[in-house]
Every structure is written in structure tokens, then in C-alpha cells.
Amino acid sequence: MKILRLTISVIVIGVLFFSMPLHAGDQVPNNQGQKDECLLILKNCEMQAESLQQKINRLNEEIAKGTRVYSPDELKKLKEKLQDANRTLELLLNDKQTLGM
Template sequence: MKRALLLVTGALLMATSTGVYAEQTPAERNECLLLSQNCKDQVDDIYTRMQRLSREIDKGTRVYTPKELEQLRQKLAETQEMLREMEKPGR
């Protein structure tokens, strides 16, 4: 069961990889986190993903629309839930 959960988690992280942009300015939207577009072949660990999502959310409406901010918040909540599931004893 634990192995299946880890495989599913790995697949989810790979599907929504959060690679680094080339020459991204702080004012640009992070389409990789928001839409899983323009991503390199790099996958962040779960802690890095949560930090990056939080930084993007902190940019607020000067960069993102309210709908996009909600999408980022949802992705952060999903990532946090994934971490909680992985940390549960006996899994």
C-alpha cells in the first residue's frame, strides 16, 4: 500500500512538475505552477513545491487574477494534503 501511494504521489508530482523558468522576472506569472505549462524537465521535492506556491500566492493580484490565485491556493492545499498522507505512520 505504501509503495502504491508513493508511486501515485511521484506520478502526480511529475505530471505537475515545477521546473525553473529561464530568465523569469519576479513580475511574471509562474505558468508552470499555475497551469503546468512552460516547465523544464526538473521536478521539485514536495517542500520546494510548497515554498514556490506560497511565494507565487504572496504576489497577489498584482500578478495573478483572483481565479488564478484560487487555483494556486488549491494546488498548495493538495500538496500539503499529499505530504500529510505520506507522513502518516503505518503507510
């Protein structure tokens, strides 16, 4: 019985170990013709940390792809997120000026 458990454990570990490289290749980098799901629905973000300016730049790049990549509803969401990010940046800059920085 112990040999059977050991054999099954080794097989399961082997399958998991060797399938990891296969799953690593599933992540396709954002190319010109692909949606940025992280910006749209916070999916596939891979713990991205970016500055507000970087987010604004990414949103502008994605919006520029237009309807050949995004549906009209998705473009609307991206534009709303861009407006929010720009408003936040404006508020931060105004606060800096108010504080005399």
C-alpha cells in the same frame, strides 16, 4: 539541380542554426513580477523535477505575489494546488509514522 538543393539546404540549416540563440533568450526567469506558468497550467516547465516541499515553497512564493501578478481565478487555482500538495505531504508523513519510520 543538385547545386540548387545543396544551396537551399545550406541556407535552411544556417537559418535554423543561427536562430536557436535568439529563441534561447526568450525564456525569461521567474522574477518577482511574473507568473509561474508551470505551476498554473504546466507550461514552460522545462522538465522540472522538484520535491513536494519545494513545490509547496514555490506555491507559497507565487501566492504571496498576490493580485499584482495573478488574477483572482489564478490565485484560487494556486491555493487549491497548495492545499492538494499539503494534503499529500500530510498523507505521506502519516504513512511514515504508521510504518514506524
